[in-house]
Amino acid sequence: MSRSKCLSEEDMLRILENSDEEENFMQGIEPAVEDADEDDLLDTPLLPFEENVFTIRQFIENTYPGNISIENSTDFSEINSYSIQPPEMSVQRSVSPTPAQILPTTWQNNIRHLPREEFTGYANGKRHVRLFSENTDLWTIFSHIYNEDVNQLMVEETNRYGSQMRMNRNNKPSSRINRWKPVTSEEIRKFVGIYLLTGLLNFPSIESYWKNDPLYYHPLLHDMKMSYNRFTLILRCWHFSNNEDHNLDDRLYKIQPLINKLINNSRSIYTPGETIAVDESMVGFRGRLSFRTYNPQKAHKYGIKIYKLCCSNGFTWSYSIYDGRSHQMPGLDKPGTVVVSLAELLLDEGRILIADNYYTSIPLARYLKERKTDFCGTVRKARRELPPQVIQQKLQKGQIAAQQNECVIVLKWHDKRDVLTLSTCHTHEMQMSQGFRPVLKPKMVLTYNEGKKGIDIADQLASYNSPVRKSCIWYKKIAADLLATCVVNAIVIYNQLHLSNEKITLLQGNECMIKKLTIIENVRPNASSLIVTTRHNITRIPNNSRGKPHQKRCAGCYQKLKESGNTVNEARRKTPKVVTECIACKRGLCLPCFNECH
Secondary structure, X not given: OOOOOOOOHHHHHHHHHHOOOHHHHHHHHHHHXXXXXXXXXXXOOOOOHHHHHHHHHHHHHHHOOOOEEEEOOOOOOOOOEEEEXXXXXXXXXXXXXXXXXXXXXXXXXXXXXXXXXOOOOOXXXXXXXXXXXXXXXXXHHHHHHOOHHHHHHHHHHHHHHHHHHHOOOOOOOOOHHHHOOOOOHHHHHHHXXXXXXXXXXXXXXXXXXXXXXXXXXXXXXXXXXXXXXHHHHHHHHOOOOOOOOOOOOXXXXXXXXXXXXXXXXXXXXXXXXXXXXXXXEEEEOOOOOOOOEEOOOOOOOEXXXXXXXXXXXXXXXXXXXXXXXXXXOOOOOXXXXXXXXXXXXXXXXOOEEEEOOOOOOHHHHHHHHHOOOEEEEEOOOOOOOOOHHHHOOOOOOOOEEEEEOOOOEEEEEEOOOEEEEEEOOOOOOEEEOOOOOOOEEEHHHHHHHHHHHHHHHHHHHHHOOOOOOOOOOHHHHHHHHHHHHHHHHHHHHHHHHOOHHXXXXXXXXXXXXXXXXXXXXXXXXXXXXXXXOOOOOEEEOOOOOOOOOOOEEOHHHHHHHHHXXXXXXXXXXXXXXXXXXXXXXXXXXXHHHHHHHO
């Protein structure tokens, strides 16, 4: 390739003097000032001829940066030679900017400490401590959630719907709906109590609870003065809204009034702690419904999706149904909008919000940080704005990779698989986990696991002893799930107000609610059961079902071994087995120990 010929200064001056068209010269320098105002161009004086030569050279350098090879000649009297190469053309298609692309993110390898927001949620005190005390029973707490306003809503709408069903001209003369009578407040309470009882006692059908068959006979249901026909009739007409007065665009009008009342009542008596979590649960339903969803990872694969915000102890604060349509806040995606709508009343108080990879994104974390709320959660690697060096890093087991921007840290940790997490209040600090086999994990992973368990506790407890039947319509399944959630909320508050030895279980809580709703008093035991055998005699333990002697460890010898310094396992191993016991104590005792104890 031949070397390009260099022009001398005299040649360049001669070319410029012979040029008659000023427009040709101005076309060469116009792109360098294309952003200037038109008036500025008209008022700018022309430079002297010698300075125009420098302007041409500057124009070349500014127009083709990085694509100019400048070759200096050995003689400094000659002008530098410029070999201009056209810029490379990009073949990528332009994409309209999205809110996530408008705010560029600069990731750094230097991990600095991200301070936690100061928690001020308890500045005005705790509502549950202000309203209740250690002497408050469970029914009083539940009565603040399921109050007379909720009960009256059920009475009014059930009576209205029952009257509408009875006025239907298509009813057969033998139809059960023709025997409809309005319900009262006491009757609807008893109905709710019996409905919860059907979940506590697992019979194959509703009719089985009222059968006289010895296999199913339950005297309690026969003494409640509510027949099978009356119960099924109320269950058929159980309603929570007016069908004739509703918004046609509202798909949840049948259940939304009950949700609003129960959730608002729950919020009015409890102040959430520092850690809250957002996740979805599923209420199983396989019928025809426009917003029925499918999730193969759930126990109920087909059903109605419920968005929940729960505290770390299992208290449900927000409850929202996915109806197939959702709005979107500017700058956030739809899952991020769900998180903000659920936690709106809890923002700006320094809490930390936990969410899984369905909701987590950089714009959501940035928005929550602006609202004085920290965020921690797992994140999908396909999300926008994530650092590519962390996403593409290949790690061995136990290794981590992390980068940080102005307020967010993204960390990748490889355990059995890659775990990608995002936080606004953590570093890449590692910590040993608690449990049978401690494992060294990132601290943000431990925070995520600890905060996420609140959703699991709430779903697990609410699913136990469910009265829902497969043939039940969708909004009544939601109502049953709401009632179970309210019972769990009342138990959570009760256990927080009492010591560990006074806490109650879910079964005990359901039993208490059923007794109060159905107005059942504790039955006094028979007189024969009050007779206590006070005589202590030693006798031989009866043989087992195989006819072999039944043996027990001697309680007296076991106690002596423990007092002598043996551990529990050592004492159990050294304690002799005997075939005699005390009639009154029902404890295995050898003859010397029996004589010492009695």
